[in-house]
Amino acid sequence: MTALASPPVARRSPHATRRRLASVALLVVAAAATLAVMLPILIIVFTAFKPVSEVNAYPPTLLPSAWTLDNFTRIFTELPFARLILNSFVFAGGVTLFALVFDSLAAYALARLDFRGSKVLLIAIIASLMIPFQATLIPIYQLVSDLGWVNSYAGLIAPRAADAFGIFFLRQFFLSLPRDLDNAARIDGASEFRIFRSVVLPNAVPALLTLGIYIFVNNWNDLLWPLVFTTDAEMGTVTSGLTLLTGPGGIIPQGVMMAGSLIAVLPLAIVFLLIQRRFVESIASTGLK
Numbered sequence: 001m002t003a004l005a006s007p008p009v010a011r012r013s014p015h016a017t018r019r020r021l022a023s024v025a026l027l028v029v030a031a032a033a034t035l036a037v038m039l040p041i042l043i044i045v046f047t048a049f050k051p052v053s054e055v056n057a058y059p060p061t062l063l064p065s066a067w068t069l070d071n072f073t074r075i076f077t078e079l080p081f082a083r084l085i086l087n088s089f090v091f092a093g094g095v096t097l098f099a100l101v102f103d104s105l106a107a108y109a110l111a112r113l114d115f116r117g118s119k120v121l122l123i124a125i126i127a128s129l130m131i132p133f134q135a136t137l138i139p140i141y142q143l144v145s146d147l148g149w150v151n152s153y154a155g156l157i158a159p160r161a162a163d164a165f166g167i168f169f170l171r172q173f174f175l176s177l178p179r180d181l182d183n184a185a186r187i188d189g190a191s192e193f194r195i196f197r198s199v200v201l202p203n204a205v206p207a208l209l210t211l212g213i214y215i216f217v218n219n220w221n222d223l224l225w226p227l228v229f230t231t232d233a234e235m236g237t238v239t240s241g242l243t244l245l246t247g248p249g250g251i252i253p254q255g256v257m258m259a260g261s262l263i264a265v266l267p268l269a270i271v272f273l274l275i276q277r278r279f280v281e282s283i284a285s286t287g288l289k
Contacts, residue, residue, distance in 0.1 A: 042062070046064055047258040048071055049067045049071070050068070052255060054066070055255045056254075071253075071256045072259045074256045079260075081238075087226075087235060088237040088239075090157075091153070095161065099163050099211075103166035103170055104170050104201065106125075106167045107174055108170075108174060110171045111170075112195075112196075129164050144159065150229060150230070152235070156230070160219065169207065177203055213275070216271065220239075220267070220268060221239060223240060238260065238263075238264040242257060242260050
């Protein structure tokens with residue numbers, strides 16, 4: 001009897017092997033980059049749950065041996081932290097709302113309307129981006145002080161109710177929209193504001209969401225602005241309020257500071273989770289138009 005021949009062994013091509021090795025290398029790099037980005041966040045989370053003895057221990061440890069909520073209790077007893085969170089929402093949310101309204105109106109005028117001096121105005125807006133923020137801080141504070149708006153929501157929000165970057169960003173997006181939409185609406189008798197509200201804005205939802213996230217996060221995390229324009233602890237924000245934890249000799253309760261920082265990050269994560277589906281759907285629908 002003749003022996004049955006064994007089936008041939010499939011050999012992987014060199015090209016497939018290289019592709020597999022490249023995929024593994026990319027996964028390793030991605031995992032290392034993710035770990036590097038997440039490590040500071042993990043340190044904040046674990047330090048927030050450490051007792052004082054472990055926070056100040058040397059050599060330091062990553063994981064707490066005894067988990068505690070004392071730092072979270074102290075952040076609400078040593079600071080008016082609930083009021084600081086409310087102030088941060090009012091400040092960042094108010095600036096975002098007003099900036100989106102005024103930036104979109106100015107961007108529409110610069111992108112869709114032809115009027116004398118529009119190019120000069122655009123150049124001036126772009127040039128203002130080159131002026132350091134610190135150079136305008138003192139004049140703005142003097143103006144806010146003369147108006148009696150120090151330690152008020154108006155003093156925090158009004159000077160930031162419009163943003164040069166937001167105007168330029170939305171203008172570039174409005175320029176990408178076809179002008180046939182405007183012309184069709186004008187033929188139907190629509191006013192410029194009706195065209196702006198009913199034609200341009202619905203097609204600019206991805207740009208508005210992107211700019212809104214950018215403005216909200218920047219103002220929520222801002223330290224210098226609320227630190228300068230508020231002297232009352234009750235009118236501070238989360239970021240400026242955490243500076244009040246510094247004790248005599250510059251001693252900082254690290255555990256309490258990390259607990260406050262962790263609480264301050266949570267609203268940003270919640271806002272992103274709430275709007276990310278709408279953000280992705282808006283980009284996808286815009287790409288199909």
